[in-house]
Amino acid sequence: MKLPGHDVIARQADEHLVTHQVKLPRQTVERPIRQVVKRLLMALVVLVATAFIVYLDRDGYNDNSDGPVDLLDAFYYATVTLSTTGYGDITPVSDSARFTNIFVVTPLRVMFLIILVGTTLEVLTERTREEWRLNRWRTALRDHTVVIGFGTKGKSALQTVLATGLSKEQVVVVDPSSKAIDAATAHGYAGVIGDATRSDVLRRAEVHRARQIIIATQRDDTAVLVTLTARQINRAAKIVAAVREEENAPLLKQSGADVVITSASAAGRLLGLSVLSPAAGMVMEDLIQQGSGLDIVERPVIKAEVGRGVREIDDLVVSVVRGHRVLGYDDPAVGELHLTDRLITIVRATPSTKVAPGMRPLPQDQ
Template sequence: MRDHTIIVGFGTKGRSALQTLMATGLRKDQVIVVDPSSKVIESAAAEGIEGVVGDATRSGVLLRAEVQRARQIVIATQRDDTAVLVTLTARQLNRQTKIVAAVREEENGPLLRQSGADTVITSASAAGRLLGLSVLSPSAGAVMEDLIHQGSGLDLVERPVIKAEVGRDVRDTGDLVVSVLRGHRLIGYDDPAASPLQLTDRLITIVRAGSAEGDG
């Protein structure tokens, strides 16, 4: 397999990540799940998803999942220390792949980034912020919950700038643009630096579910 997605840890977080990816066009035959539980892997296989049983902190296990050819890796382990070790191992085996990892505690986020993760999601604090927002404004909380669930209501998507938009103000694209990704810099829509748009920019937009084309 080549250019596939590896999901390490197939509990609630791993399954939710897969559901979101599939909602944007990822096929089951483009996914390999790695989990230490044979029952979990058997369950994945019953759903038509290839799996590898084993400890993903070990290079041999990740090599069985063909990590060296993977396009992206989602690390959704139960323990933060395991997530760090898996990230270190995966990055050593594939310097180019995109690694997205989840941790429970925010203090472990920097360590994961140092270990090679491109993006780190802190599950405990993210859930806490959503709870707090829902208390302060149930409507705002409902909108955020809608955005989190890909494929229903509103979706948050990333797309390239088209030629007709080059040189224009970010607010004149016809889409509800949240941020502009320019190189490795994420620029807010209200930042004067966001405009004019450049051909190599990518836009983070909010769209009606089902109206967005995949970003490829």
Template sequence: MKLPGQDVMARHADERNATYQVKLPSRAVQGPLRQVVRRLLMALSVLVATALIVWFDRGGYHDNANGHVDLLDSFYYATVTLSTTGYGDITPVSDGARLINIFVITPLRVLFLIILVGTTLEVLTERTREQWRLNHWRTNVRDHTVVVGFGTKGRSAVQTVCATGLKPEQVVVVDPNSEVIDAAVAHGYAGVVGDATRSSVLLRAEVQKARKVIVATQRDDTAVLVTLTARQLNRSAKIVAAVREEENAPLLRQSGADAVITSASAAGRLLALSVLSPNAGMVMEDLIQQGSGLDLVERPVTKAEAGRLPNETDDLVVSVVRGHRVLGYDDPSIGTLQLTDRLISIVRATPGTQVAPDSKPLPQD
């Protein structure tokens, strides 16, 4: 596989000109264009209503130009009155017209000004509020999970980590497609629109403060560049990447990925297993689907389990994590379980419930 360049810094030389946008989840509101159009229609309605009121009572008004008031003069008078211009060339002269000005047109004038001024104030307030929310989010977000790519793999990964108890506000999705980010924001996740191979975009996602990074891009070369950039910005984060071709997995590990999932090979092996043994294929598919049937989780050893053998626990233990080693359940070097061990076990998932916060699913694609 050919990469666009070996030097990541050279690849990102034009980062300052990168286009990105941070979107935070919020309550559903009308778009700014619809709000402005709605307010303009309200203002025009007030203007038309005022003009019709003056025209129906045109006998109580005097035009300095020709003495009488027609429909055009009524709209003219309504315009200069509601805008508080008041040239004085058309004036109410009868008592009825003056009473209407006091009790009807004056409130309409106030309403007209509220609509116009309110639109400006709302736009300014909304911008200030959004900027404050963005600054507040940047200050407080940490130990979060950054998901690069919100396609099928990315969405499944987000659903799985959230099923373990991770809050949606602790997930940041990065994708170059604005519509995809809008979909992520609608689910309660923060989103960053931009090319994740640029460090400026990942910095907007606060990747330097993230605990986990999931790389689920569509192209393997993009996954390599994203992994290189993320590892450069955060040396301690756990990075899990997905690739299509198994031959590119070593390159992802060299780029800094802690774990690499080969989606094409995994799907192929599951297909073959389903052909050779349909029942075994059903069990494997059940394990892959988080939150239903059987789940594969990693959890710490409890005090009650310490000193016991792996097969003496309540769960079906398949592996024991001791230090940096993953030992099979039948490995004689395990001996008895220790409090510092972690168990990889198969548990029965209860629909509608979440996995315990101290448990975590194994990386899956």
């Protein structure tokens, strides 16, 4: 497979970006611009109310320049009073006007200042609060899952992984599209906007401290470069990558992927199986769709099953995982089950079924 230059891919990703940034899941807080607009409207209401209060009692005020106070003078007085400027050219002279200034205008002035000062402090502290939240997130993030590519494959992989009990706080999504990251944060995941072939972007996702990395990019050449970069940063993480063409799978493994899923060939085999045996095709499709019908899961051997054969237990066993080997159910090497073995079984599932402790769904090919 001929790989395009790294700069070409970088330019393609940069078309969707202004800068690389980390986005944490949204909180139920209004945007700063909306807060400023709302508070400015509140301040305007206070200003208008003060002006009309002064205008209604305009006979109790004196304008040193021309005597009577009109509507414009009332707004002028309200403005300089609420802003504590106080030029002194318009003054309350009657007892009612002075009483109104003490018990009405002064509280309105305090409210006006609180609104403006509160808005300023809110805007100034918004960035500081977000940076503090980001630093706290980085400090707490350990042994997490990084998903590169939030398309159909990435979303399906996340649904399967979350079924094992992994919390959304332990997931970081990396994608060059800001819209994809917005969708990820809306689902409760942290997101990093950027080209995952670049090491600085992966470091923003804390890949060097991740336990597992799921690579679900749209292009096979991108998947190769991402795998190379991720493996260079984290030698211990489990990397699972998806490719479209089967001929590219060996290259992904050479690049450092532990498991490579070929989507095009898997879909082709499912199509062929459905033609030869529609019923068998339906069963396979049922196994692929997690949460309903049949599910394929991996679970540990329980004490009651130790020393028994595969056919002697209640579950339908497909394979036995012993050490680093995967043995078929009919492999003579299986013999009796050990406590350290793990079983790959087919179970009946419902939409509300949750994976039991120690069990995990097998990766689904989407």
